Amino acid sequence: MAQVQFNSITKTYPNGFEALKPTNFTIKEGEFAVLVGPSGCGKSTLLRMVAGLEDITAGDLSIGTRVVNHVDPADRDIAMVFQNYALYPHMTVRKNIGYGLKNRGTAKSEIARKVDEAAAMLNLTPYLESKPSQLSGGQRQRVAMGRAIVRDPALFLFDEPLSNLDAKLRNQMRIEIKALQRRLGVTSIYVTHDQVEAMTMADRIIVMNEGRVEQIGTPAQVYHNPATTFVASFMGAPPMNLLPAVVDGGQVMLEGVSFGPAPHRGKVIAGIRPEDFSPDPEGDLTIHVDLVEELGAHRLLHGKLGEEAVTVHVANESVAQTGPLRVGVKPDALCLFDAVEGNRI
Amino acid sequence: MSLSKMRKLKLSMIVDHGVLILGSLFMILPLVMLLQMTTIPDTEIIKTGPTLKIGDQFDDNLYKAMFEASGFAGENSGLSMLKNSLILGIGFAVGKILIGMLAAYAIVYFRLRFATLAFWLIFTTLLLPLEVRILPSYEVVQWLGMLNTYQGLIIPLIASATATFFFRQFFRSVPEELVEAARIDGAGPVKFFIDILMPLSKTMIAAMFIIMFVYGWNQYLWPTMITTDEDMYTLVRGIKQIVQVLEGAVVPEYGRSNVLALVAVIPPVLVVVFFQSWFVKGLTESDK
Ligand SMILES: Nc1ncnc2c1ncn2[C@@H]1O[C@H](COP(=O)(O)OP(=O)(O)OP(=O)(O)O)[C@@H](O)[C@H]1O
Ligand SMILES: [Mg+2]
Numbered sequence: 282m283a284q285v286q287f288n289s290i291t292k293t294y295p296n297g298f299e300a301l302k303p304t305n306f307t308i309k310e311g312e313f314a315v316l317v318g319p320s321g322c323g324k325s326t327l328l329r330m331v332a333g334l335e336d337i338t339a340g341d342l343s344i345g346t347r348v349v350n351h352v353d354p355a356d357r358d359i360a361m362v363f364q365n366y367a368l369y370p371h372m373t374v375r376k377n378i379g380y381g382l383k384n385r386g387t388a389k390s391e392i393a394r395k396v397d398e399a400a401a402m403l404n405l406t407p408y409l410e411s412k413p414s415q416l417s418g419g420q421r422q423r424v425a426m427g428r429a430i431v432r433d434p435a436l437f438l439f440d441e442p443l444s445n446l447d448a449k450l451r452n453q454m455r456i457e458i459k460a461l462q463r464r465l466g467v468t469s470i471y472v473t474h475d476q477v478e479a480m481t482m483a484d485r486i487i488v489m490n491e492g493r494v495e496q497i498g499t500p501a502q503v504y505h506n507p508a509t510t511f512v513a514s515f516m517g518a519p520p521m522n523l524l525p526a527v528v529d530g531g532q533v534m535l536e537g538v539s540f541g542p543a544p545h546r547g548k549v550i551a552g553i554r555p556e557d558f559s560p561d562p563e564g565d566l567t568i569h570v571d572l573v574e575e576l577g578a579h580r581l582l583h584g585k586l587g588e589e590a591v592t593v594h595v596a597n598e599s600v601a602q603t604g605p606l607r608v609g610v611k612p613d614a615l616c617l618f619d620a621v622e623g624n625r626i
Numbered sequence: 627m628s629l630s631k632m633r634k635l636k637l638s639m640i641v642d643h644g645v646l647i648l649g650s651l652f653m654i655l656p657l658v659m660l661l662q663m664t665t666i667p668d669t670e671i672i673k674t675g676p677t678l679k680i681g682d683q684f685d686d687n688l689y690k691a692m693f694e695a696s697g698f699a700g701e702n703s704g705l706s707m708l709k710n711s712l713i714l715g716i717g718f719a720v721g722k723i724l725i726g727m728l729a730a731y732a733i734v735y736f737r738l739r740f741a742t743l744a745f746w747l748i749f750t751t752l753l754l755p756l757e758v759r760i761l762p763s764y765e766v767v768q769w770l771g772m773l774n775t776y777q778g779l780i781i782p783l784i785a786s787a788t789a790t791f792f793f794r795q796f797f798r799s800v801p802e803e804l805v806e807a808a809r810i811d812g813a814g815p816v817k818f819f820i821d822i823l824m825p826l827s828k829t830m831i832a833a834m835f836i837i838m839f840v841y842g843w844n845q846y847l848w849p850t851m852i853t854t855d856e857d858m859y860t861l862v863r864g865i866k867q868i869v870q871v872l873e874g875a876v877v878p879e880y881g882r883s884n885v886l887a888l889v890a891v892i893p894p895v896l897v898v899v900f901f902q903s904w905f906v907k908g909l910t911e912s913d914k
Contacts, residue, residue, distance in 0.1 A: 365803055367806070371828075
């Protein structure tokens, strides 16, 4: 177990592409940190630098108390789970899990004991003598997990480990991985582009965009208090509604309706989560609903507020029809962003 | 409807099998004729050529071919020629595979400054087959004092652009993550090569072994130049020699050389049969 410290880390690829702008943050001991962001934002780059698979262009990376910039991957006391599992196809499950120990010169009986223990923990015992090609996707994923836990590392790294699984299995593995991490208490960095995965698994979420860290916080913080319009629109499905507004006379004005005081002047962007609207005959705003999306437990109403597209989330007992709908906004639900920079005001 | 379908199926099956059987006969008949001719006396071969008659000379011919020496020095029995051929074929195949794999390993997995250039240089040697460079090669072998040795036979031909090329293509198809997982698992370059890359290349190695073994086994020109000692003769050369040596004097020992020809066919066939099953198994096991 160890904390991981990023000290002005940057990455420029040999072709001159700057994949990671100077980055500073610390992942605490035992924490489950999830790196999330759109494709190409540099998540894998960051993770691979922690693993030692990619050189660090500048800055210091420490795991525990040790700066590891020039330490070989094998000596960083880490384990990594890859998206395509990266199991050795010609080895049995037992050999796959034990290979890292074998290379470290662990005694045979000790390897056997540890592999059995890891296999039992992951329900892999019946498959120990099978080859990876004889296993299902979920089982292969577990073997990859087994390979990671058997070495008892200080840090787990996951690079989109669930994206090759179907939705149901993904939910199940998500819970298993989280539970396992809780039980072992090993510091973990988990990369995903799926914001649901990030929300459900993370102790802290690190939202990245274009090689920059946009926000670091607990799932609740990131969801309810997004630091930028990017975070607001990336986290949550459907995303936060971002509507142009003005601050006039110290009051936020949206569609001619006042939404309380604000210190700013001029144009701003007002963010409202779909579930923070509530249908209310007395409401201040009128939305023209174009489409009702039925989701079982609840409904999504897609429509327009003035010129802007909005989405409203309603419980399934409330009326749902196209046409005008009066809604109110829950108190304190409004997030204000700078209209140009997109930063939170 | 289904009846006509069945008829069609049957017809196509008959045609398929017909073609296959014809092909097999075409390939195997010369060997059968050869076998027949080992059973009759040499004089009869001269008179009648291959017939349907089965004689009683086979044991005699087999004994002569395998254990009796031919030539002047009397050192090249069929058995010693078989040994030489095997050494050449196996040495060739193993050497070419090993060197090709190592070269490809260096080119694909190590950040060498001139890796691409090196690869293309190796590749262009395909344009310079043995026949083109046979005189300088001979010079070098002679200068190194390796005439009439197994090293002299094998080493000059062991570098293989073909093997390097195929292994390079194969290594490039091995997922990057496998290398990275192995690195994290603490496998250095040597361990990765032996523990992961070699087993993964099993089917490639089998295919290469078939090709290279047969290539080495069938070498004629190079051994003729490099070896003059009779105890270094290979089967392919020996067959020719038996017929040649006695020409003019008496009837050539056709029966004996025919036996040798058959013996010369067997090892390549065995290699193909054995490695092919390995090859097919590797392909169908489909390790993803
Ligand atoms: N070896 C490389 N050389 C040059 N540029 C690279 C290299 N590897 C990645 N990049 C670039 O760096 C950026 C970040 O890549 P990275 O793999 O970290 O993205 P990611 O966030 O993991 O995306 P995804 O969700 O698609 O996996 C991308 O724009 C990519 O094109
Ligand atoms: Mg990635």
